[in-house]
Amino acid sequence: MAVKLEARDIRLEYYQPRTDTRLVALDGVNLTVMDGEFVSIVGPSGCGKTTFLSVVDGLIAATNGRVMVNGRVVSRPGPDRAVVFQDASLLPWRTVERNVVYGLECLGIADAEAKARARKFIDMVGLSGFEHHYPHELSGGMQQRVNLARALVMDPEVLLMDEPFAALDAQTREGMQEELLRIWLQAKKTVLFITHQIDEAIYLSDRVVVFSGRPGRVKEIIEVGMERPRRLTVKREARFHAIEDRIWGLIEEDLKSRIAGDRPPDTPRD
Amino acid sequence: MATAEIELDAGASAHPSTLARFYREHERSIIGGGTLLAVLLIWEGVARSGLVDPLFLSSPIQIVKAGIDLFEGGEIWTHIQVSGSEFLLGYALSVAIGIPLGLATGWYRRLSYLLGPFIDALNAVPRLTLMPIIVIWFGIGIWSKAVVAFLGAVLPILIATNSGVRTSEARYLQVARSFSASELKIFTSIILPGTVPFIFTGLKYGIGRALLGVVVGELYAATAGLGYMIGEAGDTFQTSVVFFGVLIFTATGLVSVGVLDALERRFETWRPKAGAAS
Structure with a gap:
């Protein structure tokens, strides 16, 4: 299997003019994601996991280190990566279809072709018949499906997902997790998925990366090693709980040492 | 009990009298227009009563x-x-x-x-x-x-x-x-x-x-x-x-x-x- 995405020695510092200090948000983050792999990053809030995703997307420039997709260094957003945003961030003045074609429009792809491509992915996320609905006419789960279709239609090398199900209620979230795995198997994409929900990370992923906070760095990488396709019932199995406990332990350790270290809580939101 | 009450309530709102429904659909115009009409009537009445010089009030x-x-x-x-x-x-x-x-x-x-x-x-x-x-x-x-x-x-x-x-x-x-x-x-x-x-x-x-x-x-x-x-x-x-x-x-x-x-x-x-x- 080939390496699809590689982040090497990512360091990110923010200058804070008010206190005249430099805040280290990410410190020496290394991560490799193989072609077709599903990798999640979990960690306490404020650990810099979303910031890391923004660096990978190229929205934030790293102070040091580099991000490579297929061995090519990337430093700004490009069509080889597409983000599924945390709050669906659909453009409210565009219908479902117009939202899904947005990225293609930005690339200057002809309208007819863009629409044809959009149709396929609107269908894949199960929203056929809703093409001409506006976002406010959709439920939260449906909005996230549009968000996903908008990224998938770009046919990116890597799909970057930033806590896409965080705002959904528990049942919808579980449904969406199952949906996502189905779509992932169908679309055969490499996925980097950010979440603070440990069970979500385990259920979805081949590997789970545990971040520790302030500054954000990789604490440990855990191989999930459960067969696919997975059903939601896997979450109730003993081996699942074992992995969950282990990750919980790592995060707890981190939180305890942070409280003991008594660092100021002025880290930017992750 | 609770279900019965809810059903009763739903039944009541499903068939309101025609007048009540007309009012609910036009509540805004009725209240707004009514107030305007009342003010005009009072104005006209005051002017006619001779209480105020029509030069001031018309x-x-x-x-x-x-x-x-x-x-x-x-x-x-x-x-x-x-x-x-x-x-x-x-x-x-x-x-x-x-x-x-x-x-x-x-x-x-x-x-x-x-x-x-x-x-x-x-x-x-x-x-x-x-x-x-x-x-x-x-x-x-x-x-x-x-x-x-x-x-x-x-x-x-x-x-x-x-x-x-x-x-x-x-x-x-x-x-x-x-x-x-x-x-x-x-x-x-x-x-x-x-x-x-x-x-x-x-x-x-x-x-x-x-x-x-x-x-x-x-x-x-x-x-x-x-x-x-x-x-x-x-x-x-x-x-x-x-x-x-x-x-x-x-x-x-x-x-x-x-x-x-x-x-x-x-x-x-x-x-x-x-x-x-x-």
Whole structure:
């Protein structure tokens, strides 16, 4: 299997003019994601996991280190990566279809072709018949499906997902997790998925990366090693709980040492 | 028990009496129109009772009569034409300049640094203090009034448009950047649609300001126009004529805002219907 995405020695510092200090948000983050792999990053809030995703997307420039997709260094957003945003961030003045074609429009792809491509992915996320609905006419789960279709239609090398199900209620979230795995198997994409929900990370992923906070760095990488396709019932199995406990332990350790270290809580939101 | 009650309730609201339903569907017009009618009736009653000198108060019927006389006399058409031209010229100019300039100053930080002091100063000064200078520059014809109307309306339009651009939601901008949208694409696909509601707010506010400019300008220096007519009528104690002039301005304002509301609704089909608390 080939390496699809590689982040090497990512360091990110923010200058804070008010206190005249430099805040280290990410410190020496290394991560490799193989072609077709599903990798999640979990960690306490404020650990810099979303910031890391923004660096990978190229929205934030790293102070040091580099991000490579297929061995090519990337430093700004490009069509080889597409983000599924945390709050669906659909453009409210565009219908479902117009939202899904947005990225293609930005690339200057002809309208007819863009629409044809959009149709396929609107269908894949199960929203056929809703093409001409506006976002406010959709439920939260449906909005996230549009968000996903908008990224998938770009046919990116890597799909970057930033806590896409965080705002959904528990049942919808579980449904969406199952949906996502189905779509992932169908679309055969490499996925980097950010979440603070440990069970979500385990259920979805081949590997789970545990971040520790302030500054954000990789604490440990855990191989999930459960067969696919997975059903939601896997979450109730003993081996699942074992992995969950282990990750919980790592995060707890981190939180305890942070409280003991008594660092100021002025880290930017992750 | 609870289910039975809920069903009962649902049954009751499913078949209300025709009258009750008519009221509920037209509640707004009934309450609003009723109040207006009551005020007019009380006004007419007080005027007729002789409690107050009709010179002070006039009365709804006398105002209507004065209106009919004015239209029969024919002279009012000239006033309407003059005031209408001043209003339309001034307002059109303020839209043509206010919206583009608001967009530009919201989008280009340096341009806003450049023009900011002038805009703030012009916003701070009571525009009517400039009246004498405007008359010296533009005479007492329609152009001086058009300029006052313009000065009144352009700032609300410009400032509302500007803040619409500057409050563009960061998360939409982030989406656009993530999809490598060009600056032009960001402007047309994110900034402009998000600014439309702000522009309409400015446009509606500008209507009142432009009308104010026309009236005050005409009161100050003019040879024709509805403001001029109102001033003349006031000097000669023709209260009914004054009120009729006020009525025309009010109607113009209401109709203009109504047209803008309708236009806005066409632009805003994507917006959730909200704010209709009962």
